[in-house]
Amino acid sequence: MNNFREMWGARFFDYMREFQKYMQYIFTGHLAIVLVFTIGAGGYAYSEWLKEVSVDFPAAILTALVISGALVYSPPVTLLKPADIVFFLPLETQLPHYLGKALKWSTFSQIPLPLVLYIVALPLLSATETATGAVLLWLAVFIVVLKWLFVETEFSVHYARAGVGVWTDRLIRFVIATVFIYLWLSPYLYLILIPAVVMGIYMAYWRKQKMQKPFPYDHFITLEQNRMMRFYRFANYFTDVPHLKGAISRRRWLGFMMQSPTFGRTKSQQFLIRRTFFRTDDIFWLWVRLTVIAMFGTYFISIPIALLIFVGALAFASSIQLIYALRSGDEFRMDMLFPEPPIARRSAIQQTVRGVQWIQALFIMMIGLFAFGWSMTVVMLFLIIIIVSEFTIRSTKEKE
Incomplete structure (x- = not known):
C-alpha cells in the first residue's frame, strides 16, 4: 500500500472482522441470559436502594470517583504488527496520519463505558438533588472531552517514556478528573478552572516530551499484542482460539x-x-x-x-x-488412544x-x-x- 490511510483502513477492516468473528461466539444465548438476569437483579436492587437514599448521601464524590476510574484507563489502540518496525520505515513521515486515526478510534471505542456509568449515576444524582438538568447535560459533554484528552495524554506518555511511569500518569489524571467532576457537581463551580488549567498544562508537557523522542515501535507493538491476547483469552472461554497459548501452573x-x-x-x-x-x-x-x-x-x-x-x-x-x-481441543488428543x-x-x-x-x-x-x-x-x-x-x-x- 502506498500510504498509511489505506493501511489503517485495511488494518481496521481485518481487526473488526476478527473481533466480530469471536464476539458472535461470546454473545450467544447463554451470555445474553446471564446479562439479562444480572442487569435486571442489579437494576432492581439499585432502584430499591434509591427509594431510601438520603439527600445527604455523597453522590457527587462517588460519581466523580467512579467515572474518573473509567476515564483514566485510556490505552491507545494502534493495530500495529511486529513487521511494521521494518516496513513502516519508508513511509515514516506519514506515520502521524496513521496514529491520528488510531487515536480517534481509541477515543470512540472507550467512550461508552464512562457514559454508561454516568447514565447509571443520573438517578442517584437526581434523588439526592445534586445538580440541575443543564449541569448534568454539560457534564456528559465534559466526559467525552476528558476521554479524548486522556487518550491523547496516555499516548504521549507511552510515546515519550515507552510506558515507564504510566500508572503514575493515570493516578495524576485520576485526581484531576475527580476534582473536575466533583467541582462541577458541587456548589463550588467557580473553582473548576483550576483542574482545567492543570490538565491543559499537564497535557502540553507530555506532548512536548513526545516531540523529542523517536517513535517506540517495539513498545507499541508489545502493547497491541498484549491487548489482543487479553481479548483472545476472554474469547477462549466460549470457543477455541488458535492464537492463544495458555499458561499452565502446577499449584x-x-x-x-x-x-x-x-x-x-x-x-x-x-x-x-x-x-x-x-x-x-x-x-x-x-x-x-x-x-x-x-x-x-x-x-x-x-x-x-x-x-x-x-x-x-x-x-x-x-x-x-x-x-x-x-x-476445547476435541479434534485430537493423546488420551483418545486410551482404551476407554x-x-x-x-x-x-x-x-x-x-x-x-x-x-x-x-x-x-x-x-x-x-x-x-x-x-x-x-x-x-x-x-x-x-x-x-x-x-x-x-x-x-x-x-x-
Whole structure:
C-alpha cells in the first residue's frame, strides 16, 4: 500500500472482522441470559436502594470517583504488527496520519463505558438533588472531552517514556478528573478552572516530551499484542482460539484436590480433566473470578430475590463456560488412544464441573451466613447454585 490511510483502513477492516468473528461466539444465548438476569437483579436492587437514599448521601464524590476510574484507563489502540518496525520505515513521515486515526478510534471505542456509568449515576444524582438538568447535560459533554484528552495524554506518555511511569500518569489524571467532576457537581463551580488549567498544562508537557523522542515501535507493538491476547483469552472461554497459548501452573497448594494415580483403579479421563481444571490458568482463574463476584454480591446485595437471580446467573455462567473450556481441543488428543469408551470424557467433565460448583455453593453459603445469619435465604442460595449448575450440566449439548 502506498500510504498509511489505506493501511489503517485495511488494518481496521481485518481487526473488526476478527473481533466480530469471536464476539458472535461470546454473545450467544447463554451470555445474553446471564446479562439479562444480572442487569435486571442489579437494576432492581439499585432502584430499591434509591427509594431510601438520603439527600445527604455523597453522590457527587462517588460519581466523580467512579467515572474518573473509567476515564483514566485510556490505552491507545494502534493495530500495529511486529513487521511494521521494518516496513513502516519508508513511509515514516506519514506515520502521524496513521496514529491520528488510531487515536480517534481509541477515543470512540472507550467512550461508552464512562457514559454508561454516568447514565447509571443520573438517578442517584437526581434523588439526592445534586445538580440541575443543564449541569448534568454539560457534564456528559465534559466526559467525552476528558476521554479524548486522556487518550491523547496516555499516548504521549507511552510515546515519550515507552510506558515507564504510566500508572503514575493515570493516578495524576485520576485526581484531576475527580476534582473536575466533583467541582462541577458541587456548589463550588467557580473553582473548576483550576483542574482545567492543570490538565491543559499537564497535557502540553507530555506532548512536548513526545516531540523529542523517536517513535517506540517495539513498545507499541508489545502493547497491541498484549491487548489482543487479553481479548483472545476472554474469547477462549466460549470457543477455541488458535492464537492463544495458555499458561499452565502446577499449584502445589491444591495437591490435596488431585490424588496420585493408582494403577488399575484410576479413571484416566477424570484424572486428566481434574488436573486440566486446576492447572490451566485461564480455566481455573475464570472459575475463581466468577465465584468471588458471587461472594461479593452475596455480601452486599440485601434484597433476597435480586440476590438469588444474581447468584443463579453466575452459577449458570460458571457451569456453561467451564464445560466449554474443558471440552476445547476435541479434534485430537493423546488420551483418545486410551482404551476407554467415548462417553468417559463427557462423564469426567460433568463430574468435575459438578464438584467445583458444589465448592462454589459452599463458599457462597458461608458468606450468606455472615450476611443473613441462619435463614431461608442462605438455604435458597445454596440450592439455586446446585439446581442451576446441575440443569446446565445435564442440558448442555455435546459438540457436533
